[in-house]
Amino acid sequence: MPTVSSEELAAAAGVNSAKLRKDFSYLGSYGTRGVGYDVEYLVYQISRELGLTQDWPVVIVGIGNLGAALANYGGFASRGFRVAALIDADPAMAGKPVAGMPVQHTDDLEKIISDNGVSIGVIATPAGAAQQVCDRLVAAGVTSILNFAPTVLTVPDGVDVRKVDLSIELQILAFHEQRKAGEESAADADAAAGPAVTKNQHRKGPDGDVPAVMPA
Amino acid sequence: MPTVSSEELAAAAGVNSAKLRKDFSYLGSYGTRGVGYDVEYLVYQISRELGLTQDWPVVIVGIGNLGAALANYGGFASRGFRVAALIDADPAMAGKPVAGMPVQHTDDLEKIISDNGVSIGVIATPAGAAQQVCDRLVAAGVTSILNFAPTVLTVPDGVDVRKVDLSIELQILAFHEQRKAGEESAADADAAAGPAVTKNQHRKGPDGDVPAVMPA
DNA sequence: AGCTGTGAACCGATTCACAGCT
DNA sequence: AGCTGTGAATCGGTTCACAGCT
Numbered sequence: 001m002p003t004v005s006s007e008e009l010a011a012a013a014g015v016n017s018a019k020l021r022k023d024f025s026y027l028g029s030y031g032t033r034g035v036g037y038d039v040e041y042l043v044y045q046i047s048r049e050l051g052l053t054q055d056w057p058v059v060i061v062g063i064g065n066l067g068a069a070l071a072n073y074g075g076f077a078s079r080g081f082r083v084a085a086l087i088d089a090d091p092a093m094a095g096k097p098v099a100g101m102p103v104q105h106t107d108d109l110e111k112i113i114s115d116n117g118v119s120i121g122v123i124a125t126p127a128g129a130a131q132q133v134c135d136r137l138v139a140a141g142v143t144s145i146l147n148f149a150p151t152v153l154t155v156p157d158g159v160d161v162r163k164v165d166l167s168i169e170l171q172i173l174a175f176h177e178q179r180k181a182g183e184e185s186a187a188d189a190d191a192a193a194g195p196a197v198t199k200n201q202h203r204k205g206p207d208g209d210v211p212a213v214m215p216a
Numbered sequence: 217m218p219t220v221s222s223e224e225l226a227a228a229a230g231v232n233s234a235k236l237r238k239d240f241s242y243l244g245s246y247g248t249r250g251v252g253y254d255v256e257y258l259v260y261q262i263s264r265e266l267g268l269t270q271d272w273p274v275v276i277v278g279i280g281n282l283g284a285a286l287a288n289y290g291g292f293a294s295r296g297f298r299v300a301a302l303i304d305a306d307p308a309m310a311g312k313p314v315a316g317m318p319v320q321h322t323d324d325l326e327k328i329i330s331d332n333g334v335s336i337g338v339i340a341t342p343a344g345a346a347q348q349v350c351d352r353l354v355a356a357g358v359t360s361i362l363n364f365a366p367t368v369l370t371v372p373d374g375v376d377v378r379k380v381d382l383s384i385e386l387q388i389l390a391f392h393e394q395r396k397a398g399e400e401s402a403a404d405a406d407a408a409a410g411p412a413v414t415k416n417q418h419r420k421g422p423d424g425d426v427p428a429v430m431p432a
Numbered sequence: 433a434g435c436t437g438t439g440a441a442c443c444g445a446t447t448c449a450c451a452g453c454t
Numbered sequence: 455a456g457c458t459g460t461g462a463a464t465c466g467g468t469t470c471a472c473a474g475c476t
Contacts, residue, residue: 004300005435018438020471025437033436033475040322050387051394058386065288069281075366075383080390120389143396144389150291162385169292169378170274171266173360174296176376178267180359221457234447234460249453258474273475 005036057084057141061133062125063103064085066148070124071099080141084116089129106133113140120144127151134161221252222250252319273300273332275358277349278341279319282364286340289313300332305345329356336360343367350377 006024010017013215024037030045031037047053058076059069063086070076070085086103088094094105104112112118121137123130123145130149137145145158147153153161222240226233240246240253246261247253263269274292276283279302286292287302302314305322312319320328328334337353338360339346346365353361360376363369367378 007435016469018471019467021436022438022468029437031436035476037311037436051390052387054390054394056390063336065281065285069285072281073382075381079383081383081386084438101221119393122385122386134351136380144393146385146389158396159366160389162411164382164385165291166286166289167297169362169380170272170292170297170336170338171268171295173362173376174267174270175316177272177335177360178270179361180374198398223457232447235445237458238460239445245459247458249433250456251454252457 002039003032003036004039004042006031009037022027041096043150052080054080056081056120057118058082058120059085059087059112059116059118059124060124061087061109061137062123062149063088063098063101064124064126067124068098069121070148071101072124073123081120084118084141085112087112089125091215106136109133113137113142116167118142119145122146122148123153218255219248219252220255220258221295222247225253240287270294270296272297272336273334274298274338275301275303275325275328275332275334275338275353276338277303277322277325277353278339278345279314280340280342283338283340284314286338286364287317297336300334301328302326303328305341322352324376325349329353329358334357334358336362338362338364339362339369 006017006021010020012060013020021031024042027045027049030042031164044053058081060070060083063071067088071083075076076083081102086098086101087109088103089106091105093103096103101161110178113130115119119142121142123133123137123142125133127149128152133151133154134145134147134155138155138159143158145153145155145162147161148166149162152163222233222237226236227256229236230274237247240258243261243265246258246293276286276299279287283302283304292299297419299317302317302319303322303325304310304319307321309319310321317335320339329337335358337358337360341349343365346363346367347369348370350361350363350371354371354375359374361369361371361378363377363379364382365421366381368379406419
């Protein structure tokens with residue numbers, strides 16, 4: 001399939017075709033009227049815009065189960081991410097191979113960051129260590145942090161933090177689950193006629209999240 | 217601190233106080249005019265509304281690094297989640313203790329689900345196994361699924377799926393990182409005067425995500 | 433004839449602003 | 455005097471609808 005229309009893409013993604021066209025238009029005019037979008041060209045343009053064509057060296061700090069899972073996660077490489085180093089505070093971990101890469105000790109954190117030109121750090125430590133690790137990462141030059149520890153991090157302006165709370169996703173499911181149990185009737189009109197379907201499964205779906213205000 | 221005003225909460229959460237009051241008002245009138253919200257009462261009401269006061273038995277299928285990390289994750293218990301069982305397809309894993317609980321074999325999946333009254337399942341298997349596991353979970357009565365496998369699952373209507381893609385969060389950071397490098401000037405007005413601050417670190421922050429349309 | 437790109441209309445969600453309660 | 459709860463105004467993002475290109 002060398003070419004694709006906004007209508008087809010919209011159907012596949014479960015969104016309105018006008019929205020899709022408008023969004024694409026912000027990246028430039030990459031479509032051809034009467035024809036559609038050239039798939040290969042479009043993929044390249046989107047990849048470039050999202051930074052997928054760049055090489056992003058990343059360090060993972062805290063090589064417990066979660067850190068190891070992240071190190072082994074296959075999805076990173078295909079998105080332009082390269083795990084440059086695994087760092088852990090436990091001396092017993094140092095040198096141990098995880099995902100085919102030796103774990104390094106926290107003592108060398110600063111050197112690792114600067115040697116590899118790392119600007120993105122992943123924190124998978126216990127909550128208690130997170131802020132301290134964060135401070136060192138930032139001091140060493142990291143400007144984006146992905147935080148899996150259950151703490152809100154304080155960072156200087158200019159540094160981005162994203163917090164991933166695994167239990168929040170479960171909580172959102174439980175919230176809907178609770179609703180299902182409550183109103184066995186309101187949903188019926190919707191749920192009535194229809195076999196297996198693939199809805200938008202990503203967060204921020206059209207059916208709404210838990211109110212944004214609720215604090216963690 | 218027995219009582220708190222919408223203004224204080226809003227400042228802490230980084231949102232507008234009117235929004236916070238309006239959101240709370242959907243749960244009922246739990247504040248006192250001239251005083252604020254009674255903290256303990258408010259916490260209870262929100263907990264109840266979100267389903268935190270209920271007990272949610274959950275099964276985790278696929279006990280690799282990620283599954284083990286989830287099993288060990290402390291945050292679940294405090295939100296009302298109880299890991300009822302760990303399930304893996306590898307016979308060698310069966311019986312092994314993970315997070316103080318023996319791993320059970322996939323053969324018993326249906327029995328485990330019904331014995332424990334599980335309605336929420338977590339899939340942490342490789343991509344190839346995910347849909348099959350999903351089908352069995354749904355057939356056994358699970359109506360909410362948290363999917364960590366890099367596949368979009370197809371489910372019957374009435375079943376909720378949330379997909380967590382760990383690389384997407386990194387991608388969002390890389391996207392902003394790229395911007396920082398590009399326009400060293402536009403951000404300056406914002407970044408200029410200010411020491412360490414704690415911004416809203418959760419997804420859907422005020423500074424926007426990557427356009428929702430972008431397909432995975 | 434077909435499909436993009438986009439101004440204009442629309443709509444839901446946020447914010448303002450204040451009446452009303454304590 | 456102080457703060458909630460909420461109508462009304464506002465805002466930003468989505469959708470409509472069509473001019474314009476191929």
